[in-house]
Amino acid sequence: MDGDAPTPESGHGHLHLEVPLLRSTSCKEKAPDRVGIGIAFLAHRKYEMPTLTVVIPSSLDAAARDIAGQRGTSIDTIVSAALGEYLNSQRHRMYQISTSAALVEGANKGAVCSRTLLEHGDFGLGTFENLDGEMVIFEGAIYQVRSDGSVRHREDDFQIPFAVVTRFQEEVSFESQTIRCLKALELACDPHRESDNLFYALRIDGAFETVHARAVSGIASGTKLVDAAKEQKEFHFSNIEGTLVCLWSPRYSSAFNVPGYHFHFISKDRTKGGHVLDCSAKTLRVGLQMLCEYDVRLPDKESFLTTDLSNDPAAALQKVE
Numbered sequence: 001m002d003g004d005a006p007t008p009e010s011g012h013g014h015l016h017l018e019v020p021l022l023r024s025t026s027c028k029e030k031a032p033d034r035v036g037i038g039i040a041f042l043a044h045r046k047y048e049m050p051t052l053t054v055v056i057p058s059s060l061d062a063a064a065r066d067i068a069g070q071r072g073t074s075i076d077t078i079v080s081a082a083l084g085e086y087l088n089s090q091r092h093r094m095y096q097i098s099t100s101a102a103l104v105e106g107a108n109k110g111a112v113c114s115r116t117l118l119e120h121g122d123f124g125l126g127t128f129e130n131l132d133g134e135m136v137i138f139e140g141a142i143y144q145v146r147s148d149g150s151v152r153h154r155e156d157d158f159q160i161p162f163a164v165v166t167r168f169q170e171e172v173s174f175e176s177q178t179i180r181c182l183k184a185l186e187l188a189c190d191p192h193r194e195s196d197n198l199f200y201a202l203r204i205d206g207a208f209e210t211v212h213a214r215a216v217s218g219i220a221s222g223t224k225l226v227d228a229a230k231e232q233k234e235f236h237f238s239n240i241e242g243t244l245v246c247l248w249s250p251r252y253s254s255a256f257n258v259p260g261y262h263f264h265f266i267s268k269d270r271t272k273g274g275h276v277l278d279c280s281a282k283t284l285r286v287g288l289q290m291l292c293e294y295d296v297r298l299p300d301k302e303s304f305l306t307t308d309l310s311n312d313p314a315a316a317l318q319k320v321e
Contacts, residue, residue, distance in 0.1 A: 071141045072155035077118055081140065081167060093293035094199055094247075095120035096164045099256045102304050103127070103162045104313040106222040110159020111299035114142055117163055120295070123201060125245055125264045126163025131228050132218035134275045136245055136266045137165050143266055145273040147217040149235040153270065161299075164247055164257065166201050170287035176204075179281045186261050189248075192288050197250050199291035202261075204244035206284035211237040211265055213274025222303060235274065242267040244276060254314040256296060 068078050097112045110129045117126075122140040127133070134145040144152045176188040185204070193200055214234045245264045249257040263276035298304070 071139060072153060073118060073140050074115075077122075077140060080119070081122055090167055090293075091169050091289075092291050093295060094124075094164060094166045094201070094291045096162075096256070096294070096296045097126070097160050098162045098299055098304065099296070099309070100162070100258055101255045101309045101311070101313045102299075102307060104225045105307045105309060105311070106224045107299070107303045107307045108161045108223075109221060109299075109302040109304075110161050111302070111304065112160055112163075112297055113157050114154065114160055115157050117160055117165060118142070121165025121167050123168035123203065123245060124163060124165030125247060125262065126160060126165075127216070128218075129159060129161055130218045130221055131216045131223070131225070134215045134264055134273065135160075135163060136264045136273055137163065138243065138245055138266050143270065143273060145213075145215045145264075145266075145275075147215045147233040149213065149215065149233075149237070149272050149274055151266065151271055151273050166289065166291055168201055168203060168287075169289055170203070171290060172288040174286055174288075176284045176286055177282070179279070179284055181280060182263070182276060182278045185279065185284070189261070189286060189288070192286070193248065194290070197252075199250070199253075199257075199294065200248040201289045201291060202244070202246040202248065203287045204246060204263075204284050205242075205287075206281050207239070207241045208237070208284075209239060209280045209282065210278070211240060211242070211274075211276065212278040213237070213265055213276050215274045234277070237265075237267070237272055240267055240272065242272070244279070251314075254312065255309075259314065 064075055064078050068075050071078075095117075097117065098107070102108075108127070108129060108131055117137070118140060122137065124137040126135040126137070128135060128144060132144075133147065136143040136145065136151075142154045144154050146152065172192055174192060176185060179185045179188065189202060212234065213236075214232045216228050216232045243266055245266065247257075247262050249259050249262070251259045253259060263279075264273065265276050265279075266273040
């Protein structure tokens, strides 16, 4: 930043963070007695590392650390998300690891680490290596729903075979009344999507009368998705508060994603969840975000390189869903 930094006042906190470079910035060496947020923008190859120093109230310092602790994520991720939202960065972008076709054909080994996934989004869904449970990415944390419907907050760094995330920023919201089944919820959401050719993220909150969900158990590496689904466990929850994390994808995207609505559930207390097969509720609040930027990270190792992905996975995905 050009010019001298303001002199820190009492009650200001200090954080040193590494976040993605937003734009070119001039660099000044930080004085030892200055207090603020030092954001180190990682440079590549021979470029120098510029540093941006700003002063913040200690209340924001404490709040950022508290939220990072609650969500089991880093200060870097929290501040990156906040800056991204403030600057309207990546509002319509989705980031994906591997493809639905690869998952259908049994290419279910990890391709990208979980920390990298969270650098690209705080809301989404996916699965784990060898299809060991359902993945829910919610409010910047990754949850693993096991085959009994219980939930584990994954704070470790692990490899992910398939996932889709975005930075959820609600653009449209509405209330849906008297939802008797999952199909009714889908029909209620349909008019709020402006096109069948774009992608959408939906966050659906409320008190559910019933939730019918499932989770696939861990299977042998290379097992095709249809065969793995035969081993899935189903469970029913009643009178439960929680959130549906949903992505809607166009039909033409079946080789890369799951066409239509794809719902995963996480309870308010983060103890129950799963891939949703059906649900009912009196009133639900729906927030919707349009996505038109699609960033796919293809695995460059393991079975993805040798698996035959020439078959259309649409029929298999429909059967499993």
